Amino acid sequence: MPRVxxxxxxYRFFFYSFDCHEPRHVHVxxxxxxxxxxxxxxxxxxxxxxxxHELNEIRRLIHSNYVIILxxxxxxxx
Numbered sequence: 001m002p003r004v005x006x007x008x009x010x011y012r013f014f015f016y017s018f019d020c021h022e023p024r025h026v027h028v029x030x031x032x033x034x035x036x037x038x039x040x041x042x043x044x045x046x047x048x049x050x051x052x053h054e055l056n057e058i059r060r061l062i063h064s065n066y067v068i069i070l071x072x073x074x075x076x077x078x
Contacts (some may be wrong), residue, residue, distance in 0.1 A: 004072045007065050020077035026069050028058050
């Protein structure tokens with residue numbers, strides 16, 4: 001489970017190798033909560049436990065670290 005490094009905060013951004021065939025996306029975890037965001041365009045796909053406030057913060061982090069996340073996706077999946 002490759003992790004996207006250099007993103008500050010309590011969230012872990014990562015990918016699963018088995019779902020590289022899907023459109024570009026990133027998984028996010030904190031404690032026992034997880035969610036999945038599509039990257040093009042940035043949109044929530046699934047949410048398991050995050051509050052709307054946290055989802056907005058995660059989306060903001062994805063937007064501000066988009067280049068890093070997209071490079072990590074390409075490195076891992078392409």
